[in-house]
Amino acid sequence: MVSSPQTSPKRPRVFSGIQPSGALHLGNLLGANLRWVTEQDRSDAVFCVVDLHALTTPKAPGEIGQASLELATNLFAVGLDPDKCVFFVQSTVPQHAELAWVMQTVTAFGELSRMTQFKEKRGRAESGDGFISAGLFTYPALMAADILLYDTTEVPVGDDQGQHVELTRDAANRFNSRYGETFVIPQATLPLAGARVMDLQAPNNKMSKSTETEAGIINLSDSPAAITKKFKRAVTDSETEVRFDVAAKPGVSNLLSILGAATGQTPEAAAVGIERYGDLKAATAEAVVELLTPIQARVAELQADPGEVRRRLALGTERATAQATDVMDRVWDRLGTLRA
Numbered sequence: 001m002v003s004s005p006q007t008s009p010k011r012p013r014v015f016s017g018i019q020p021s022g023a024l025h026l027g028n029l030l031g032a033n034l035r036w037v038t039e040q041d042r043s044d045a046v047f048c049v050v051d052l053h054a055l056t057t058p059k060a061p062g063e064i065g066q067a068s069l070e071l072a073t074n075l076f077a078v079g080l081d082p083d084k085c086v087f088f089v090q091s092t093v094p095q096h097a098e099l100a101w102v103m104q105t106v107t108a109f110g111e112l113s114r115m116t117q118f119k120e121k122r123g124r125a126e127s128g129d130g131f132i133s134a135g136l137f138t139y140p141a142l143m144a145a146d147i148l149l150y151d152t153t154e155v156p157v158g159d160d161q162g163q164h165v166e167l168t169r170d171a172a173n174r175f176n177s178r179y180g181e182t183f184v185i186p187q188a189t190l191p192l193a194g195a196r197v198m199d200l201q202a203p204n205n206k207m208s209k210s211t212e213t214e215a216g217i218i219n220l221s222d223s224p225a226a227i228t229k230k231f232k233r234a235v236t237d238s239e240t241e242v243r244f245d246v247a248a249k250p251g252v253s254n255l256l257s258i259l260g261a262a263t264g265q266t267p268e269a270a271a272v273g274i275e276r277y278g279d280l281k282a283a284t285a286e287a288v289v290e291l292l293t294p295i296q297a298r299v300a301e302l303q304a305d306p307g308e309v310r311r312r313l314a315l316g317t318e319r320a321t322a323q324a325t326d327v328m329d330r331v332w333d334r335l336g337t338l339r340a
């Protein structure tokens with residue numbers, strides 16, 4: 001028996017993915033990964049290390065697997081719990097690549113050409129080694145497959161991914177109207193205001209792994225001394241007042257956002273009782289050290305036991321495969337391919 005799409009599930013179904021490229025920083029943590037940890041209690045959550053997406057830019061042999069293991073280790077350390085969510089590596093569930101092909105057939109060339117991320121990455125590739133893979137172009141069809149394979153209702157992503165979720169909805173609707181009700185139509189859930197962590201040295205830019213100066217980024221693996229030093233040197237402004245005002249005071253506001261996010265309060269509430277920039281920097285550094293220290297301890301424990309990380313991921317693969325097989329069978333059934 002082929003299943004039907006559950007259009008009103010009892011709990012929200014959440015899917016999100018992250019590429020295994022580069023070390024995690026405080027922006028990833030506060031903007032995305034900690035949100036995943038809270039999602040696993042509220043919803044039926046599926047999270048994925050999207051290694052197939054990362055292959056759209058060239059990699060050395062073996063690099064992708066190593067990066068996936070590191071990222072998974074970090075995310076388990078941050079708090080993903082295999083008993084509460086399904087967490088796995090994309091290439092271990094072949095239905096992702098299979099459905100990606102089918103989604104390419106219901107996605108228009110013109111739609112893919114309009115994707116902002118493609119235009120940006122294409123520009124970067126052109127100024128780099130000049131190789132633009134076809135995968136970079138069809139990337140959103142693979143992302144649509146990721147989302148649709150789990151009858152997902154909600155997709156927590158950063159604002160840069162909203163356009164890809166919109167394309168997913170359009171392609172899913174197109175499939176449904178051509179072949180009959182098959183996919184649940186998902187919705188992007190964008191981060192709360194203030195979930196954007198800025199570079200400590202250039203507070204008008206997003207904290208990003210592609211930034212040149214290490215001083216602007218807090219890495220998940222930074223020592224307490226390094227964290228304290230980076231906050232001490234953070235760019236503020238020539239005034240002295242501690243006040244949350246992103247337009248007029250981007251540096252100070254970034255510190256208040258970080259302090260607030262790390263201590264579970266609004267940036268305005270975090271400002272209460274802090275008079276001097278020096279005190280704000282010290283308080284923020286302390287809160288971030290307190291947030292990262294237990295995570296670093298769990299990373300060290302898991303690194304000492306890579307078999308445990310693989311065991312947890314294998315469990316995720318098994319559970320994801322069960323759901324993905326069900327939806328993929330539905331897709332073949334609706335398409336009416338010959339199933340001898």
Ligand code: AMP
Nearest residue numbers: 027028031032158195196197198206207
């Ligand atoms: P990236 O590192 O750009 O591949 O992003 C991985 C995830 O972290 C995405 O969900 C981003 O939206 C989020 N993210 C990356 N940088 C930041 C930042 N500076 N502030 C908030 N969220 C971020």
Ligand code: TRP
Nearest residue numbers: 015016017018019050053143146
């Ligand atoms: N494209 C996303 C990014 O670069 C990662 C991603 C792949 C994703 N598949 C997804 C996010 C499905 C949400 C849902 O950040």
